[in-house]
Amino acid sequence: MSSLDGLYQELILDHSKARDGFGLAAEEGACATSHQRNPICGDEITLRVRLDGETIRDVTWEGAGCSISQASASMLTGLIDGVDRSTATAVIGRFREALRSRGTIELDEDEFGDAAALNGVSKFTARVKCAMLAWVALEDALARA
Amino acid sequence: MSSLDGLYQELILDHSKARDGFGLAAEEGACATSHQRNPICGDEITLRVRLDGETIRDVTWEGAGCSISQASASMLTGLIDGVDRSTATAVIGRFREALRSRGTIELDEDEFGDAAALNGVSKFTARVKCAMLAWVALEDALARA
Amino acid sequence: MSPLGFDAARARADFPLLSQRVNGHPLVYLDSGATSQKPQQVLDAELDFLTRTNAAVHRGAHTLAAEATELFEDARHTVAAFVGADEETLVWTHGATEGLNLVAYAIGNATAGRGAPASAALALRSGDEIVTTETEHHANLLPWQELAARTGAVLRHVPVHDDGTLDLPAAATLIGERTRVVAFSHVSNVLGIVNPVSELVALAHAVGALAVLDACQSAPHVPLDLPALGVDLAVFSGHKMLGPYGIGGLYGRREVLEAMPPFLTGGSMITTVELDRAEYLPPPMRFEAGTQPVSQAVGLAAAVRYLEALGMPAVHAHERELERRMREGLRAIEGVRLLGDADADRVALVAFDVDGVHAHDVGQVLDAQGIAVRVGHHCAQPLHRRFGLTASVRASASVFTTPDDVDVFVEAVAGVRAFFGVRS
Amino acid sequence: MSPLGFDAARARADFPLLSQRVNGHPLVYLDSGATSQKPQQVLDAELDFLTRTNAAVHRGAHTLAAEATELFEDARHTVAAFVGADEETLVWTHGATEGLNLVAYAIGNATAGRGAPASAALALRSGDEIVTTETEHHANLLPWQELAARTGAVLRHVPVHDDGTLDLPAAATLIGERTRVVAFSHVSNVLGIVNPVSELVALAHAVGALAVLDACQSAPHVPLDLPALGVDLAVFSGHKMLGPYGIGGLYGRREVLEAMPPFLTGGSMITTVELDRAEYLPPPMRFEAGTQPVSQAVGLAAAVRYLEALGMPAVHAHERELERRMREGLRAIEGVRLLGDADADRVALVAFDVDGVHAHDVGQVLDAQGIAVRVGHHCAQPLHRRFGLTASVRASASVFTTPDDVDVFVEAVAGVRAFFGVRS
Numbered sequence A, B: 001m002s003s004l005d006g007l008y009q010e011l012i013l014d015h016s017k018a019r020d021g022f023g024l025a026a027e028e029g030a031c032a033t034s035h036q037r038n039p040i041c042g043d044e045i046t047l048r049v050r051l052d053g054e055t056i057r058d059v060t061w062e063g064a065g066c067s068i069s070q071a072s073a074s075m076l077t078g079l080i081d082g083v084d085r086s087t088a089t090a091v092i093g094r095f096r097e098a099l100r101s102r103g104t105i106e107l108d109e110d111e112f113g114d115a116a117a118l119n120g121v122s123k124f125t126a127r128v129k130c131a132m133l134a135w136v137a138l139e140d141a142l143a144r145a
Numbered sequence C, D: 001m002s003p004l005g006f007d008a009a010r011a012r013a014d015f016p017l018l019s020q021r022v023n024g025h026p027l028v029y030l031d032s033g034a035t036s037q038k039p040q041q042v043l044d045a046e047l048d049f050l051t052r053t054n055a056a057v058h059r060g061a062h063t064l065a066a067e068a069t070e071l072f073e074d075a076r077h078t079v080a081a082f083v084g085a086d087e088e089t090l091v092w093t094h095g096a097t098e099g100l101n102l103v104a105y106a107i108g109n110a111t112a113g114r115g116a117p118a119s120a121a122l123a124l125r126s127g128d129e130i131v132t133t134e135t136e137h138h139a140n141l142l143p144w145q146e147l148a149a150r151t152g153a154v155l156r157h158v159p160v161h162d163d164g165t166l167d168l169p170a171a172a173t174l175i176g177e178r179t180r181v182v183a184f185s186h187v188s189n190v191l192g193i194v195n196p197v198s199e200l201v202a203l204a205h206a207v208g209a210l211a212v213l214d215a216c217q218s219a220p221h222v223p224l225d226l227p228a229l230g231v232d233l234a235v236f237s238g239h240k241m242l243g244p245y246g247i248g249g250l251y252g253r254r255e256v257l258e259a260m261p262p263f264l265t266g267g268s269m270i271t272t273v274e275l276d277r278a279e280y281l282p283p284p285m286r287f288e289a290g291t292q293p294v295s296q297a298v299g300l301a302a303a304v305r306y307l308e309a310l311g312m313p314a315v316h317a318h319e320r321e322l323e324r325r326m327r328e329g330l331r332a333i334e335g336v337r338l339l340g341d342a343d344a345d346r347v348a349l350v351a352f353d354v355d356g357v358h359a360h361d362v363g364q365v366l367d368a369q370g371i372a373v374r375v376g377h378h379c380a381q382p383l384h385r386r387f388g389l390t391a392s393v394r395a396s397a398s399v400f401t402t403p404d405d406v407d408v409f410v411e412a413v414a415g416v417r418a419f420f421g422v423r424s
Ligand SMILES: Cc1ncc(COP(=O)(O)O)c(C=O)c1O
Pocket: C033, C034, C095, C096, C097, C098, C137, C139, C140, C185, C187, C188, C189, C214, C216, C217, C237, C239, C379, D266, D267, D289, D290, D291, D292
């Protein structure tokens, strides 16, 4: 199960249980919310950020899904808090690129923090959508805000 | 072209030009008419018989089609004139059986007269419908009468 | 070998795909409910057709066209006989989804005034009811939803018990005077239980409604005699019964097909076409517009002959053995819940939930061991919602599935919760 | 070999079926307009998929399913690129007939109030007009007749000149304020003439009508760039372009596909399903209900790669040479009349009448010499009526057709009238 261990790194299993940011905050002040769904497995997420000018604050989310999608949302929460919008958008773009690269682009730990543990996902093309779910929600929320 | 000669016997080519019974008679007295169409090639025939009690009289027809269908209608005209209905129905049945037999059942000249020359058709499954067209029209006309 | 002399290991050797290793393990393919693998006999039949006889059917006078037409119509005869039907009552479709849409649209077209005078009997009035069940595949829900939306008809749904059996007393109440269509699956693709067709047909016919059967998940697994079941219409898909993609069948009682206006229109289903109007052929050709999936029909006939050579009663007995083994094995695993665990007549298909582990993750762990199962809602979202889930894991067997395959699978499921560190 | 370096004899060697003898003669297959033969590369691609990768796409998490999904989506990319389109604008269908029905039914569904708010723009009002042409295949006539009958729209038809070219001034008059759809073929399957797409698209767009192109007979023969042609929607069939049966494509401009309500409904085209309602995915998946013809999509991609390796400009040049040779040869035969003999841009397809000999009989005589042509109305009854015929003989070529094939064919036609004793 070595390729499997590459996918389900310890950090992922931990995040999938800890779920940082889980529990949607009330809509107060300048907020942006997005609901995303993976039609294949029925997984869904609702993600909300508060905006302090151009700065993202208080990422919270709610939803059900596989360990990859839950861990990814949890990791995103920590990564993006306090970051400004344009940086966040760029980070999401690079995350997507790496995940779609079939293992040819590595997620840099300096840039992606815990989320770098999602590296292994890019070799499992069917799971890329799971890992992307929260990130697509954030992208969509920012685009609407 | 030997198999072709088996299909297009001299008698068939002659009948396809002579076309006995061609030219639809006016509807007078006890008549039965049927219009049949081969949807594949667009060939059609309208066939009419006069009924003298149970006896078939004056078979006439009109229509356009390939040499096989025209010859077959022409041959049918001579064969069926003066025959009684139930005999005609039986003859049509045996004709169909022979044509669908892929060459295993021969058309008997005593029973089928000139139409026995259509024997070769049964080996050309795509042409069976052409040869049957007038006979199906007669069958239908009798069924309605 | 089973008592019936059924040798799945020997059948397995006929399926070239199954000889491969996946992730270093021998492939255990338990996703036949989604699509089955194809035996060499089917691949050969289609290839042979394409390399020796291929030509447009029902059209040319040339030799190839005549031969192709014969093979195509022989295939219709073979497949019709497999479901107990006459060839004139079997319409080729591209699959069950198209078949169900065909029926729904034909009824819609009758409602819009199309078709022969007899078609009027199929027309729906606002407030007429269409009854399906809570257990249906989306293919047997959405076409009816859309038909209802277009015609003002109302949808009703027969509920399902916790054990996966349909609530027949509720069905008897639901199916009433206004009911015009009762559409249900022979076997649900999530529950694996053989539904009581005759009872539902009787309820439908008692009120003059059409009984429409989705036989997708029964055709490859249980002996079928559609006319004997009394259904008015039934659909199945070739790719789920060892045949090619893109081919399926719609069976219809003669009178019902006769009354249905066309659905798809185009070449080869007409007698006369003018620029502004057309006349249509009788069934089955009325419903077969355009170039048909000819090589696939020939392939499906080969699939059906393959199943007949094994013998459908033997296939069903084999599957009953497998399903018992699967269910017993899974029941013994802590945290595993089966969806619809009734000891009814069944096919070898089970869906289950592993407490604390998402279906996707279960599937991934199995895949790493070479075991292919399906995860998700299996195109039955309402049924999953009914069981309080969004997704489940489904294992489904076929003629080539061995008891060993089942054991490997059960053992792998038993290890899943430990892998994810879920405490019992 | 042609000046462009096109070697049809070498291509011919790739087609296993063509090596056979028919009635004692080498097969001369001139029925590609009905269905083309398939090169080994296509047969191999499909077989390879079925024996190594086959699994349900877009669904499982297991390894085979992931690989199958990739091949399936790569195929979409390849086929889309072949017609100049982005993959999101290519919808899989089972063939051109289904594609045209999809468009007509989607418009019908929009008229019935289905779809998103944007769908309302597609709705027809009574008296709205749908324009096709006198030259259309039944597949591009009947779906519009049925749509018109259901919605109260009116059909109009662009007439055709004796030489087979469309009457453009008449089209300019016909296409007016009430016109909502202009549907026409790129190349008629009887005339072989490449129609002036840009002119017709301009007329359609000038009045805000949708331009729908039937590209069945152009896709295998001329380089295609559908977005550059400006059409809103276009259809083609795999089996006419060296690919498998049961697969085809519908190209649509993004905004148009976006506005279209679904046609077939079922699995894999939804986001959420409840018992009484559902939400649908965006295009192209919104239009791909149920199990798709996966191996056939992979096969069609291989066909398209085969054509691209030959080079579509070279293919077209090769065909132009063949069509000139055919038409010159036939014109020289007494009693032979060509349907639509304009020296326009053409593909290598000609239909003709032999004075005094029925098309069926002509076909039979050619078949006896191993030459496969099509006889009948070729699903274009109105066009035949326009030319005073019920049936004609059609010869149609492909990449594997050699000048020798054409010569054998022309010589055989020259002998037909003598065989039937028709005096000149
Ligand atoms: C019960 C049931 N009905 C309908 C379908 C749809 O079949 P297809 O996708 O082959 O059209 C399926 C399979 O997905 C099924 O399992």
